[in-house]
Amino acid sequence: MIAAHLPATVLWALAGVFGILIVASGLVALLVRAQPEKDHTELRQRIRSWWVIIGVFSAAFLLSHTASLVLLAFVSFLALKEYFSLIPSRRADRRVMFWAYLAIPVQYYWVGSAWYGMFIIFIPVYMFLLLPLRMVIAGEVQGFLRAAGVLHWGLMVTVFSISHMAFLLVLPAAGNPGAGGAGLLLYLLFLTQFNDVAQYVWGRRFGRRKVVPSVSPNKTLEGLLGGVATTAVLAVALAPWLTPFDPLTAAIAGLAIGAAGFAGDVTISAVKRDLGVKDSGSLLPGHGGILDRIDSLTFTAPLFFHFVWYAYY
Amino acid sequence: MPPEPPARPAAGGGRSSRLLKLLFFTLVVRPVVLVVLGLNVRRRERLRTPGPAIVVANHNSHLDTLVLMTLFPLRQLAEVRPVAAADYFLSKRWLAWFALEVIGIVPLSRTVRAGDADPLAECVRHLGDGGILILYPEGSRGDPERLAAFQGGVAHLARRCPEVPVVPVFLHGAGKSLPRGEALLVPFICDVFVGESLVWAGDRRAFMTGLDGAIRALAAEGGFPPWE
Numbered sequence: 001m002i003a004a005h006l007p008a009t010v011l012w013a014l015a016g017v018f019g020i021l022i023v024a025s026g027l028v029a030l031l032v033r034a035q036p037e038k039d040h041t042e043l044r045q046r047i048r049s050w051w052v053i054i055g056v057f058s059a060a061f062l063l064s065h066t067a068s069l070v071l072l073a074f075v076s077f078l079a080l081k082e083y084f085s086l087i088p089s090r091r092a093d094r095r096v097m098f099w100a101y102l103a104i105p106v107q108y109y110w111v112g113s114a115w116y117g118m119f120i121i122f123i124p125v126y127m128f129l130l131l132p133l134r135m136v137i138a139g140e141v142q143g144f145l146r147a148a149g150v151l152h153w154g155l156m157v158t159v160f161s162i163s164h165m166a167f168l169l170v171l172p173a174a175g176n177p178g179a180g181g182a183g184l185l186l187y188l189l190f191l192t193q194f195n196d197v198a199q200y201v202w203g204r205r206f207g208r209r210k211v212v213p214s215v216s217p218n219k220t221l222e223g224l225l226g227g228v229a230t231t232a233v234l235a236v237a238l239a240p241w242l243t244p245f246d247p248l249t250a251a252i253a254g255l256a257i258g259a260a261g262f263a264g265d266v267t268i269s270a271v272k273r274d275l276g277v278k279d280s281g282s283l284l285p286g287h288g289g290i291l292d293r294i295d296s297l298t299f300t301a302p303l304f305f306h307f308v309w310y311a312y313y
Numbered sequence: 314m315p316p317e318p319p320a321r322p323a324a325g326g327g328r329s330s331r332l333l334k335l336l337f338f339t340l341v342v343r344p345v346v347l348v349v350l351g352l353n354v355r356r357r358e359r360l361r362t363p364g365p366a367i368v369v370a371n372h373n374s375h376l377d378t379l380v381l382m383t384l385f386p387l388r389q390l391a392e393v394r395p396v397a398a399a400d401y402f403l404s405k406r407w408l409a410w411f412a413l414e415v416i417g418i419v420p421l422s423r424t425v426r427a428g429d430a431d432p433l434a435e436c437v438r439h440l441g442d443g444g445i446l447i448l449y450p451e452g453s454r455g456d457p458e459r460l461a462a463f464q465g466g467v468a469h470l471a472r473r474c475p476e477v478p479v480v481p482v483f484l485h486g487a488g489k490s491l492p493r494g495e496a497l498l499v500p501f502i503c504d505v506f507v508g509e510s511l512v513w514a515g516d517r518r519a520f521m522t523g524l525d526g527a528i529r530a531l532a533a534e535g536g537f538p539p540w541e
């Protein structure tokens with residue numbers, strides 16, 4: 001049977017996500033009708049892209065864990081490609097980048113075989129050694145250090161970080177008897193994306209003091225604190241269904257996701273500012289590129305994973 | 314000395330080659346262009362001209378043609394034909410077969426001597442049939458991601474078909490994915506910026522300046538980092 005690999009609580013949570021999406025679509029439709037003179041294109045595109053993202057993710061999620069791993073590997077590929085297309089690179093780096101792309105199927109293979117030891121060192125150690133070696137073979141020394149750093153950083157952010165979401169799926173069921181790894185992944189994804197929205201809403205409503213004016217002038221202290229607090233409350237509320245956390249642990253997880261989500265967001269903002277672009281791409285209308293969407297996850301995924309790993313496995 | 318183009322069936326090929334073309338573009342070209350590379354197209358609607366058109370682009374990679382042909386719907390595939398150097402694409406037997414039957418190129422001789430048959434005859438005929446031509450006035454793929462001076466052949470064609478719009482397109486990224494002289498494809502997102510169409514107004518120099526300016530303006534729009 002389809003979705004037999006998913007616990008009932010996870011299926012309910014997924015249904016809840018679709019419920020929120022339907023409500024959001026309805027609210028946007030009402031807003032468009034109430035203010036027909038305003039341009040709502042971006043908001044409508046944003047909601048439409050959310051349908052696509054959540055639709056594709058749910059389809060893979062319901063199909064099998066393998067399908068989810070393949071989808072996450074594909075997300076890593078899209079993000080790495082976006083990153084490589086944005087950064088200034090040298091012709092000599094072409095082959096090095098090809099090796100970096102090859103790291104994606106290998107990394108997700110370690111995930112698929114649940115080999116934690118290899119999963120956790122492959123990119124930080126082996127790719128860290130291999131990429132400069134390939135660059136030495138290419139022989140171009142002009143700009144060597146910068147290229148070595150920039151290429152490996154991209155691999156860490158788009159492949160290593162994101163693959164932590166996939167590893168949640170292969171965790172033994174014993175650590176989270178109710179909802180399993182799938183529950184933990186859904187918890188992480190939902191709270192991270194919710195935190196983005198919560199920080200935005202708090203910032204718009206109460207934002208006064210800028211936190212990182214040179215990187216992201218719209219980010220405020222009020223938005224950050226309000227968002228983190230709201231995320232922590234929601235983390236406590238959702239924990240009994242999707243996680244093995246007691247309320248205190250859930251609150252800590254929520255605070256960590258909120259704070260790391262903010263850090264990931266502004267880090268990718270700083271990168272975009274450095275490169276002189278507003279959006280990382282144009283793949284998701286209303287959002288920008290894929291990196292614009294997963295920016296917070298690049299930080300929350302590894303942090304949440306290791307929090308769970310340390311406490312429960 | 315470049316070989317003469319061999320005798321071959323009329324434009325578009327037979328039914329079997331049309332099927333082959335459709336299969337090749339559906340199963341190979343589209344997945345490679347849309348998934349492995351990924352497109353970022355600005356103002357695609359400018360390519361939806363009702364009648365014939367000459368699409369003029371900068372040229373850095375064999376992928377350029379596949380990218381440009383992907384911008385058109387599959388049912389229009391038979392109408393879209395790239396103009397390609399006869400001395401290169403017809404030099405080997407299998408390459409000539411592939412270029413003519415699967416891609417559907419219009420072969421063009423890059424060296425014309427007095428007394429030769431009209432080199433643009435097939436281009437003019439294709440436009441007359443309402444078709445779309447893809448033309449690279451740089452003449453060759455050249456250095457990766459660098460714009461070379463335009464050759465004047467496009468002006469001859471525009472002069473002979475003054476009612477056909479010339480649509481300038483700037484491509485960036487494909488030249489990094491598969492530059493000249495490399496066989497390994499490395500994925501990069503391909504940017505496609507479509508400009509406003511130009512028409513022949515009677516003066517060759519004004520036309521070439523306008524075209525060159527249009528492509529350079531499109532290139533400046535991207536603010537792309539240098540690629541050494």
